[in-house]
Amino acid sequence: MDVIDEAVEALSALMTRGKLLDEFSRSGKGEMFLLKYLFEKGGVAMPSEMRDALRSSSARISAALGSLEKKGFIKREIDLANRRNIIVTLTEKGREKTLCIMREMKAHLRGVLLELGEEDAVEMVRLSKRFLDIAQRHGGPPFCDKD
Numbered sequence: 001m002d003v004i005d006e007a008v009e010a011l012s013a014l015m016t017r018g019k020l021l022d023e024f025s026r027s028g029k030g031e032m033f034l035l036k037y038l039f040e041k042g043g044v045a046m047p048s049e050m051r052d053a054l055r056s057s058s059a060r061i062s063a064a065l066g067s068l069e070k071k072g073f074i075k076r077e078i079d080l081a082n083r084r085n086i087i088v089t090l091t092e093k094g095r096e097k098t099l100c101i102m103r104e105m106k107a108h109l110r111g112v113l114l115e116l117g118e119e120d121a122v123e124m125v126r127l128s129k130r131f132l133d134i135a136q137r138h139g140g141p142p143f144c145d146k147d
Contacts, residue, residue: 030064035098043090
C-alpha cells in the first residue's frame, strides 16, 4: 500500500471513529442541513432544490421535511403559480432554532480549535480549504442511494 492509499484508509477511519460522527449523523438525519440551507436561501425553497443542493434522495428530503414540519420549524404549501410544486418556508421558530444550532456549532468548533492551538488550527484550516477545493474539482462520489 502506498502513502496515498494509507492516507485514504486513515481518513476513512477518522470519519467513522468515535461518538462525534455518530451524534452528527443522528442529529436529525439531515434536518440541520435543511434548516441551514433554508436559512441561507432567505427562508424559502423547493424540495427539489434541497435534494440537489444536499445531494440526497427525494425520499430522505421528504422524510426530513415531514419531521421539521411536525416540530413547527417549516411549513409546506402548494405553489400557487405552479400547483405541481411545493414551497417550503422556514418559520420564525425554525429561524430561531437554526441560529441556535449555528451558534452552538461555532462555539464547539472554537473550543476544539483553541485546544488544537493557534499554529495547528491555522494549518488545519489551510489544508482543509485545499482538500475541499481539490475534492470539489473531482466531483462527489457516486452515491448509490440517490433517486
